[in-house]
Amino acid sequence: MVSICIQSPGRMTTVQDSGRPGYQRYGMSVSGVMDAHSYRLANLLVGNHPGAACLEATLTGPEILFNFPCTIAITGADMDPRKNGQPVGLWESIDISGGDRLSFAGLKSGCRTYIAISGGIDVPEVMGSRSTCLPARTGGMEGRVLKQGDELPLGKGKAFSDHLRFLFEEDRLQVLTNPTLRIIPGPEVRRFGFEGIRNLLTSAYTVSQHSNRMGLRLSGPAIPVVNGTADIISAGISPGTIQVSGDGQPIVLMADRQTTGGYPRIAHVASVDLPLVAQVKPGDTLRFREISLETAQSLLREQEERFEYLAGRG
Amino acid sequence: MDQKFRYIPSGDSAFIIKAGDDISPGTSQLVRKLLIRIENEQIPGIIDYIPSYNELMVCYNPLVTGFSELSARLRSLETGLDNLELPESSVIHVPVLYGGDAGPDLAEVAQIHHLSLQEVIDIHSSPEYLVYMLGFMPGFCYLGGMDDAIATPRKATPRVNIPAGSVGIAGSQTGIYPIDSPGGWQLIGKTPVRLFDPDREPVFLFRPGDRLRFIPVNEEKFHTISIEVAQGKFDRNKYKIS
Incomplete structure (x- = not known):
């Protein structure tokens, strides 16, 4: 064999x-x-x-x-x-x-x-x-x-x-210890107030030891819920979903994520930036920057064209 | 046009369709009808679905299709949804050995509610539960229908390992552990039936919308069924305990 x-x-x-x-x-x-x-x-x-x-x-x-x-x-x-x-x-x-x-x-x-x-x-x-x-x-x-x-x-x-x-x-992935990730607002973004969203978009969040293939737990300035409850009715989770747990700390969900969860989904990491999340380790820091859904998808298309070009280059 | 569904992007490769804001059999039926209707269309670019209590998540390949294109197409499928007949849901019997080593917290649950062990068993095994959705672990069912008379808080200290098949109570929820896992549920019994078995067809015992009945069995019956399960003779459609 x-x-x-x-x-x-x-x-x-x-x-x-x-x-x-x-x-x-x-x-x-x-x-x-x-x-x-x-x-x-x-x-x-x-x-x-x-x-x-x-x-x-x-x-x-x-x-x-x-x-x-x-x-x-x-x-x-x-x-x-x-x-x-x-x-x-x-x-x-x-x-x-x-x-x-x-x-x-x-x-x-x-x-x-x-x-x-x-x-x-x-x-x-x-x-x-x-x-x-x-x-x-x-x-x-x-x-x-x-x-x-x-x-x-x-x-x-x-x-x-x-x-x-x-x-x-x-064409190589440039791995970083402090990447800025592009994110798209999530279904429950309106539960969070100005202060929380400002924290998410302007602060560095540290990757905790309790991070694995399911997700990365982050710690940094709290992102409080101001409208409604800190829990949602359990619902689907897509790759790169950023949930905020009851203590106001974000979690980025990755490959082995549960299919459903009960924390509000504040945002989602753009697919093109998920590899950068995979390459940070405990102690590294993440920052976030907002982009539109259309931008995220056009970045993905550009990357796909490059990959297809490389596949044909031989 | 019917506008009761809300379409909300959930990242660049998924969106949700919200059917309501509550946990109810009615909202759950809407979600399932929507899923059946969309799935029948076999729309290119859709990769997966996650139905939950009050929404349907649609996962798609953004290199093939987009949010606007898909949501416009799916909106056109909403008309007449109310008249769509859902397939009759299966009622699946789950044999349970209550108490003893199989359900080490049965006595505690009984004590908290000033009930006898048999009363807890009767209350737990009388309703027909609705499988609202699956999630959390492969094959794990979110069940509706438990009597609040046996609602019990989780254990203060979670167990390091709960064996697959354990039947438990957490707050006003009851459920079955499909795989070995740590957890804080009050364990009242155990089933020999496997909710998740990658070597079996179907791999998952339950589908969203199915109904479930817990059937109390004695130790002897528990062992007989365990052997049937191990030999692959367990059939979810034929299995009934009279």
Whole structure:
């Protein structure tokens, strides 16, 4: 069997793909990668289909032993990747021979690293996806984070043999420790008064330790509810929703978010900026700037055109 | 044109359609009718739906369609919605072993309300509950219809692990844990039935709009059903306890 062997899992490494939509009405989280930008480009660099499963490593990287030749790409957070101990680059194709060992010397920037391997990680699909949903213990590798000794099967061959081999600076995700995120007002924005909204749009909010793939808890100047109650009738949550909990502190909801929630939805992070949220870690800070729905969608279209151009560049 | 629904963007890839501001069977029916009507159209670009008590969230791919385009199209589907017949909802029986290790808080709930254990069981198992929506955990049902006579506050200290199948009370709500999870609910019983099983078809035992009855069973029956469930013989449509 063509597979990779996990020699050491790193702090929290999971198998992820583009997610498992379609079951949210049953309370099933979408899951999938936190940083769709880095994930998509990693797959491009190894000639995979855009939805192929890869590894998502958090804060520290895994050590992986390869038993056959393949192509890999590493994107997202810089964890100082090494092939057989020698530094290798991010955002480029790396040729691997049987017996090669990939490791990471330590986090230099960002929070989550993506490792794409030609053929893709071929764990069984569960409900149409290979992504790991940790809260439901479903999908990926037995519904859990990787552990030492795991053998992960790989898909056969590359989808595209004549693929992109490197990316210019401008196409890489620029990971930041203090990004300003573009947001769109949410359905319950009117529950918050002038002061609270001013706080949200002018202050820095610190990412708390209690942040994970479900969401990032932030702390900073309070955003009080002034009209109505601090709870809403439980309702749907879209990716990047910013909820404000009873203590006036915002929470940004991410890949493993619950499908419904009872806190007011003050705003939503624009899809193009969600990868920046995926790359901040506890102690980093976030700021927010308002844009319109139309602007958010046109930014997404521009990015998509660029990705499609890159996919065709080969 | 009927303007009782409000369309509100919820980010750049979803919007909500608000059908009301309350938790009621009527509003819930409107949400479900809307979902059925929209889903029948198979509109390109719509990826997913999240129906809840009083709104329907529509998730879409903004590279394929947009808020204005979709909301205009969906508004045109509102006419005649009142006359749309909802499919008859399934009544699903959930066997429950009350008390003992299966329901370690039954005695406490009884004591709080000055009821006997059997009275709590009778009150809990007599209504037909409405599955308003699912959320919180895969397969978790938000149920309406519990008698306030057994409404009980959550435990002061949440448990670290509540096993899947546990039946509990939190305030005026009752529910079933679909997966092992930490939680503060008062546990009064346990069901051998799985609300969420990725290896089974259907994966989820309940759909929004279904109805649920708790059926008290003894330990022996509990074990028999546990074996049926493990062997994959449990059928949500045929399973009835007489």
